[in-house]
Amino acid sequence: MVSLEDSHFNSSHLRSVYGPHSQSAPSLPKIGREKCRSMRMIRSTLYSNDDKCCNVANSAAEESEFVSENLTDSVVDLCLRELPSCTSMSVRPELADDSFLDVSQSSSDFSFCSSDISGELQRLATLRVEENILKSENSVSETELEPCLGFLQHESFSTEITGSISSEDLQPKVKICIDGLQSPSVTVKRSAAAKLRLLAKNRSEYRALIAESGGVPALIPLLHCSDPSAQEHAVTALLNLSLYHDNKILITNAGAIKSIIYVLKTGTVTSKQNAAASLMSLAMIDDNKLSIGACGAIPPLVSLLMNGSNRGKKDALATLYKLCSARLNKERTVVAGAVKPLVALVLEQGAGMAEKAMVVLCSLGAIPEGRSAIVEEGGIPALVEAVEYSSEKGKEFAVMTLLQLCADSVRNRGLLVREGGIPPLVALSQTGTARSKHKAKKLLGYLRESRQ
Template sequence: MVYLQESSDHSNPGRVFQITRPYYTPPPSSASSSPSRFQKHPGRSMRTVRSNFSQSEYSNTCSFASAESVVVSENLTDSVIDVHLQQLANANLNGKLSKSSSSVTSSDEYYGLSQVFSDFSAYSSDISGELERLACLPDDSDENDRNQKPEPEPCLGFLQRENFSTEIIENISPEDLQPTVKICVDSLGSNSIAVKRSAAAKLRLFAKNRSDNRALIGESGAVPALIPLLRCADPRTQEHAVTALLNLSLLDDNKPLIAGAGAVKSLIYVLKTGTEVSKQNAACALLNLAMIDENKVSIGACGAIPPLVSLLINGSNRGKKDALTTLYKLCSMKANKKRAVTAGAVKPLVELVVAAGEAAEEQGAVGMAEKAMVVLSSLAAVEEGKGAIVEEGGIPALVEVIEDGASVKGKEFAVVTLLQLCEGVSGARNRGLLVGEGVIPPLVALSQTGTARAKHKAETLLVYLREARQEGCS
């Protein structure tokens, strides 16, 4: 029988982890290996001269916390669990267990979203890799802080280690991993922040790629133990916890468990206060929870929309994409559409469309603009959204895409959104604005050369606009 004892956890002296299974005995020696305004470029267009638009005070700042990667060591310590994990992995590699498939999957398989979002996430569930320190705090110039000693790890062996071999973890069956998971879950309740951080990091890794591990961890009581760490003042602990929950939320059976344990409000807290990576992963976790319709209502009601809009404005390119995807999913509910408009989502969405026009053929900007137009199309389904799109200069931006856009799909999304603007209470006024922007010639061209859907929408919109011109002449 082997015991693992926490040597310096003063809050719980003498606590031991008892493991009764005989295979935990190690061998004698075991060291193994923005545009803020819409500008018309002279000479680009053949249509009528557009109205001048006043300069917006909106500015787009982008802050991206730099990541410091941790080198993943393949060398194991001689701790009991390390040795046992390697033995299990080697046995499974030589025997019946085949490697688990990668979790790098298209967003359509995970989310079933519109095709425009299918390229959003060429990422593993854990985007920052194997326990990378993406939220390292900068060095403090204060001399006293420099002289402070780091908090000692109050446990030995397994929980003390920062790095792990992914190959070992992916080749251990859930049954053999269960005692180790239990140690991690129990350690989440420790009084030591270092133990909590380490335990959350290990669970994050165990749940990274394998659905059977996600099921095991969910059944082991990890979710309610991880949620309090989302409000932890230590950014690394918060990041490990939110990423562990993101990885767990990829399993459908865990979604109700996470939402039912009260994770939504704490994930929104991370969305407001976390590091760049923590905010991105919180947005993705909310997206996974929003696969369940009733969760969309609670996520919107709990205040997720404003911080998602903030991430859309101030985030990195990855953060903007995550915010766009989550907003798209949440805005399938009418109440959330109105919340998004109230939170100021329209302005940055229009900015992304204009930025693509100025960036010409730049693929990243064009892709972001396509996604922004899909969300704009969703918001245009409510009158508040129509008014905000017109007010923020959305009509000339969308007309510019139809006339000069480099993306065939982008033109399709633009005409769909403009068609929605011409319907409803404000439709008649907006048709007049479109005619004034000189949209008819590029619409005629699109009705002949666009995709099948774009041709149909362009023809429908042309009928509306001709009616508007006839009414204006009579």
């Protein structure tokens, strides 16, 4: 057997977690980062040459057998459910019982009963201000001054939409909105899309009626509108409509995916967030996952992950994870460069996204390309840090990912030891959740095998 001492690397400078991914990099991974609050780097030196670490690992592995524990249904605000074991992983057979976490349709990061789910589109309290701005912006164009009579008037924006519409009046008003989407006036189109968005916000029967009345194909052209506000209302209306299951198929069949991706690339901050959320909603249907990936959604999602607001990053993380339940999308995500920002987010403890990033990394770790990229981008030291300082749930995800990286790689086990991973793993095997203990003991067992 290859010893852990033999697995050390002779590299004088270790790559930073944030360093670029280079195709010409040496075959031996380079990992490193700035000194942090932990004693990990000091411990790594001590434990790499101290046989006592093996004794500690042995005693931890011989403790009481694992008691199963189901994960809770939420991780911060990204609610997750257990999935069946992932048998396609290229890892040891004994890892086949590892379950991955999925974003459930009914209890995800998004509220499927309240829509406008990025949470940043609640304008009812400030509509008058927005109306004045819109009027000022449109004062220079005679076309924009075309009056919006009746139901489409801005003055009735916050009253008629929010519950005063009787069931008998609903269908005529929906027809008025859909007809308004065909108007040559951007003002009318914007108002019509905003009305449909609010009508579809909370009630599934309204979502069904709007779709049955032809609202979906009427909204799609507005996704390419040069008016940012009209585009935002349109993509959010489609998002709200997609929360009704039958509408997901209708939206997909109408060819909306490419147009939503266009908004994801070109829209405002809010439009991009809701475009990502729309794709997440459509990806609830398995057949749509590969279609969304094939249409080019993953690179702009990675861009949103890197450059978006906190809300946008959370939407991108949830959408990427949902798409990555398909293996081909895992490969696309790795190629798009998602691993580097994911590792960076793992290190951003306290930002509310470290655990979500670890969930996506764990998913990408199921394929060889993902494991290589995680190691190359400094994932091992970041995950060791998470095992030490993350929340209980974060520690579970971190040790699961480390287990994927080290199950079939003596080299990665050596890296883990160099990064001072044994002490926090021993501690986790004794004080973590039942799942964390089980994974930590299994990983310590692999490290012990390498020393024999």
